Amino acid sequence: MDDRTNMAFERIAGLTVKQSAFLMEYAKTENLSQACRVAGINRSTGYKYLENEDFQAALEQTKNKIVNAAWTKLLIRFFAASSAPMSG
Numbered sequence: 001m002d003d004r005t006n007m008a009f010e011r012i013a014g015l016t017v018k019q020s021a022f023l024m025e026y027a028k029t030e031n032l033s034q035a036c037r038v039a040g041i042n043r044s045t046g047y048k049y050l051e052n053e054d055f056q057a058a059l060e061q062t063k064n065k066i067v068n069a070a071w072t073k074l075l076i077r078f079f080a081a082s083s084a085p086m087s088g
Contacts, residue, residue, distance in 0.1 A: 012058060022049055027062040 012020040022039035026046075029035065036046040049055045 012062075014054070015058065019049060019055070022046060023055070023059055023062055026050075027059055027066055 012023060015023065018039045018041055022035045022041060025038040026032065026035035032043060032046050032050075036043050039046075050059075
């Protein structure tokens, strides 16, 4: 079992703690084996989660949130760097 299994995962509304852990890891990595290890579930259970329409919707929402957060962080860094005084 992966050390991250012991981490406190934020429970996503409508999902169990294990489903939430699987969803977050799978959304970040798209690696089924890794997501199953992190969540402490069997691969067959991971496949069942991925076949569920409601789970698929939650997965897409989570992926969008990850992408939006990354873009926001990138833009903040870009604008901070572009507004910094130039030396030289």
